[in-house]
Amino acid sequence: MAGHGTEEHPHGADRLCEAGDRVYSRAVRRGRVPRGDAGPVPCLLELALLHPDPDDMEWLVPTSPQEVMTRLLRGLHDEVSASERRMGSAVAAFEWYAGLGGAPGARAAEGAAIRVLDGSSRIQAALDQATEACTTEVLTVQPGGIRREHELSEGLHRALELRGRGVRMRDLYNHVARHGQGLLNYLELMGDAVEARTLDEVVDRLILFDRKVAFIPANADRTMALELRHPALVAYLVTVFERLWRLAIPLGAQLPQTRIEGVSHREQSIAALLAEGHQDAVIAERLGISVRTCRAHIARLSETLGAASRTQLGVRIAQVGLDGPVDASGPGEAVPDAASDAVPGQGRGPGPAGGVTEALPDALPGRGSPTGR
Numbered sequence: 001m002a003g004h005g006t007e008e009h010p011h012g013a014d015r016l017c018e019a020g021d022r023v024y025s026r027a028v029r030r031g032r033v034p035r036g037d038a039g040p041v042p043c044l045l046e047l048a049l050l051h052p053d054p055d056d057m058e059w060l061v062p063t064s065p066q067e068v069m070t071r072l073l074r075g076l077h078d079e080v081s082a083s084e085r086r087m088g089s090a091v092a093a094f095e096w097y098a099g100l101g102g103a104p105g106a107r108a109a110e111g112a113a114i115r116v117l118d119g120s121s122r123i124q125a126a127l128d129q130a131t132e133a134c135t136t137e138v139l140t141v142q143p144g145g146i147r148r149e150h151e152l153s154e155g156l157h158r159a160l161e162l163r164g165r166g167v168r169m170r171d172l173y174n175h176v177a178r179h180g181q182g183l184l185n186y187l188e189l190m191g192d193a194v195e196a197r198t199l200d201e202v203v204d205r206l207i208l209f210d211r212k213v214a215f216i217p218a219n220a221d222r223t224m225a226l227e228l229r230h231p232a233l234v235a236y237l238v239t240v241f242e243r244l245w246r247l248a249i250p251l252g253a254q255l256p257q258t259r260i261e262g263v264s265h266r267e268q269s270i271a272a273l274l275a276e277g278h279q280d281a282v283i284a285e286r287l288g289i290s291v292r293t294c295r296a297h298i299a300r301l302s303e304t305l306g307a308a309s310r311t312q313l314g315v316r317i318a319q320v321g322l323d324g325p326v327d328a329s330g331p332g333e334a335v336p337d338a339a340s341d342a343v344p345g346q347g348r349g350p351g352p353a354g355g356v357t358e359a360l361p362d363a364l365p366g367r368g369s370p371t372g373r
Helices: 002-008 018-030 065-098 104-113 120-133 156-164 175-179 181-193 231-247 265-275 280-287 291-305 310-320
Strands: 050-053 056-062 114-118 137-142 168-174 194-199 206-209 213-217 224-228
Touching (some): 065 231, 120 213, 120 224, 168 175, 175 265, 194 231, 206 231, 213 231, 224 231, 265 291, 280 291
Parallel strands (some): 137 168, 168 194
Antiparallel strands (some): 050 056, 206 213
């Protein structure tokens, strides 16, 4: 029967077959279904969506939808985290190989697929060339906090030119970017040419043009970038983007509530990172907020959970289950005013070009580069 189920129902809990959808929905509505109803849909048992009723083994009871969604989110979170680690290792390897000497012919051949851009002028020129050649799509990841509004007007003409050519843009930001009025104004101006979503954490800056060329940071102090044109590398980065995009929440939607009363979505994100052992500065950087704001959230979290010390806070976080991803099954929570989350001088965050002009180098005032400067 298990083999039959695998052949007939080759899917996961994220996309049930039509028959499985009917039986599981009926089980949720009624509280249980006869065991015989699951005969044509063994996938529901294999995926642990139905399990025997301990009071009557002839009946099956459903796993709650909330638990299923939490399970799916945790699996996606683990998958994306693994992808981020692999991408970080790949970037380090590219930098190392780029620094090796070699025959002139070999260097020229490699340069066509992986090119190291040293300095803002070279980064600017390469981005200009890719922007001018772009005809269909721009995908960007924009880490960091809120940018001051007077900086957001620069470079808008580039985004308008892309929109005029029918180029579609999708941008990923940290949740904190929701509090920047400049980003909201920009998205209203660009209309349906740009779609934005947010996450607790995003990877370092990434720009993809037409799924043919990508730009990523190349060193720790962000003075260099990598221009990638190798099809396999670009395809890999597109996959990373698309998986993050699936996890992200549309900018117009509210953030999900947490399972613990009095604990905000951001405080749960901070709790999960504290549980991993990260320091305040690292947590602030990953969530795109200031260290001061991060510590204020930690203080409120300690008060809510009744923790008198950081050690006790870690224990309480584990006890109440705040050491995992946020459950997105509940109704949304209102987004609080977070103007204090802007990180002065950080130079990273939402920009007026849907992540394109925002990602240009320091040679253009008020804008960052794919290196995050």
